Amino acid sequence: MPDISKRVLVVDDTPELVRAARRRLQAAGFDVDTAVDGLAALEAMAREVPDAVVLDVMMPNLNGFQVCRRIRAEARYAGVKVVMLTARTSAADQFWGEQAGADRYLAKPLDPAALADVLTELLQETA
Amino acid sequence: MSAGNSDLLVDSLHAQLRALTERRQAWEHEVRTPLGIIRSNAANIRDGIDGPVSEDQAESIASVLAAVAQLERLLERDRYTKPNIPSITTDQIERRQGARLATGGAGRSQIQLGPLVREVVAQFAVAAEQEGVRLSFSCSDGLPPIWLDRVKITQLVSNLVGNALKHSQSADSVRVTVVAEPAGRVLTLDALRLSVQDSGKGIPVELLERIFERGVRGYSDRSAPPGRGIGLTVSRDLVAAHGGRLWAENVGEGGAVFHAVLPVDLRSRPRR
Structure with a gap:
């Protein structure tokens, strides 16, 4: 469990998956905010900068790659870790996730425990 | 038959x-x-x-x-x-279509490229709207008519626009333009340039040339839209049949652009 509560923004257009991720991450000690698409994610980040963002790739409005590129283009988000969460598992998609600036790339179906582990590890690096 | x-x-x-x-x-x-x-x-x-x-x-x-x-x-x-059976069949059919279109008869005439491209782009408008992709077309004024095969160029534009839409997602854009080909710093009317630009993921640098090879897919992944990596091969053949050149580039703000340069008067060029 993180020593100091870290804030994570989970972005996915499937509410039931968002709920599962939120419950797991809260149990692991994270503060969790959620958004249902790319635009909503950027609005949520403008209100409060999280320590990490979990991004689905295939979403309405802005997709995950587009959101990630915008996050990386903003100096005030320089410290924000990004985890791409997607059903697309090819090397090419991982390549583009990395090009967009993602720190990690997790394949769907979502394993909430693995997500919590990855976030814990990523955010410990910045603690 | x-x-x-x-x-x-x-x-x-x-x-x-x-x-x-x-x-x-x-x-x-x-x-x-x-x-x-x-x-x-x-x-x-x-x-x-x-x-x-x-x-x-x-x-x-x-x-x-x-x-x-x-x-x-x-x-x-x-x-x-399961997909292997239709994939093989699709591939065979696409090869046959490509061969027919690339080598097919002398149906060339003098045509305004802009209106022809506009017609083809309009056919994709509904599909683009459904996907939330902004599809636009623009053409410079005062361009000369061009010697071309209407069927082949229709197929070329369909391939390039369809390819761009397949690799776009909601809120992406696909921009189709027809302009005079820049020759150095001086604009000439010897050739026209058709460009199809998307705002998607772009193409890995190492694949920019190889995507025109048969069976190579620039955005290859398991969940990619259907296609057997032959459409761009056919497209390059179609452009070559007009004495022109087709290539791809990545654009700075993200996405890829395909340029087809077509000579205005094919009769002054050696036939391929």
């Missing part, structure tokens, strides 16, 4: 196979989403995230997760075996 009827049949089969593949991919996505919901929420229950779990409840949840894993394995197995 006459050659014309045969072509119509091939076109019809091609469209049906593509539609079947698209429906299957949509179906797979529809199935995987609820499976993911069951899996992640059941895992939360198993691990006590939603409260204490009795021994009997743990056993029940373990059964649910095992069943989900079995379904996911079945989907995975199906993904790699």
Whole structure:
């Protein structure tokens, strides 16, 4: 469990998956905010900068790659870790996730425990 | 069967196979989403995230997760075996279409490129709107008519615009332009440039030239839209048949652009 509560923004257009991720991450000690698409994610980040963002790739409005590129283009988000969460598992998609600036790339179906582990590890690096 | 009827049949089969593949991919996505919901929420229950779990409840949840894993394995197995049959057929049909279009008869005449491209782009407007992709077209004023084969150039524009849309997602844009080909710093009217630019993921640098090879797909991945990596090969052949050149570049702000440069008067160029 993180020593100091870290804030994570989970972005996915499937509410039931968002709920599962939120419950797991809260149990692991994270503060969790959620958004249902790319635009909503950027609005949520403008209100409060999280320590990490979990991004689905295939979403309405802005997709995950587009959101990630915008996050990386903003100096005030320089410290924000990004985890791409997607059903697309090819090397090419991982390549583009990395090009967009993602720190990690997790394949769907979502394993909430693995997500919590990855976030814990990523955010410990910045603690 | 006459050659014309045969072509119509091939076109019809091609469209049906593509539609079947698209429906299957949509179906797979529809199935995987609820499976993911069951899996992640059941895992939360198993691990006590939603409260204490009795021994009997743990056993029940373990059964649910095992069943989900079995379904996911079945989907995975199906993904790699079932599409092969239509894929081979589609590939054969596309090769035949490509050969027919690239080498087909002397149907060239002097035509204004801009209005022709506009017509083809308009055919994709509904599909683009459904996907939330902004599709636009612009053409410079005062361009000369160009010697071209209407059927081949229609196929070329369809291939390039269709390719751009396939690799775009909601809120992306696809921009189609027709301009005079820049020659150094001086604009000439010796050639026209047709460009199709998307705002998608772009193309890995090492594939920028190889994507025109048969069977190479620039955005290759398991969940990519259907296609056998032959459309760009055919497109390059179609442009070459007009004495022109087709190439791809990545653009700074993200996305890729395909440029086709077509000489205005093909008769002054050696025929390929």
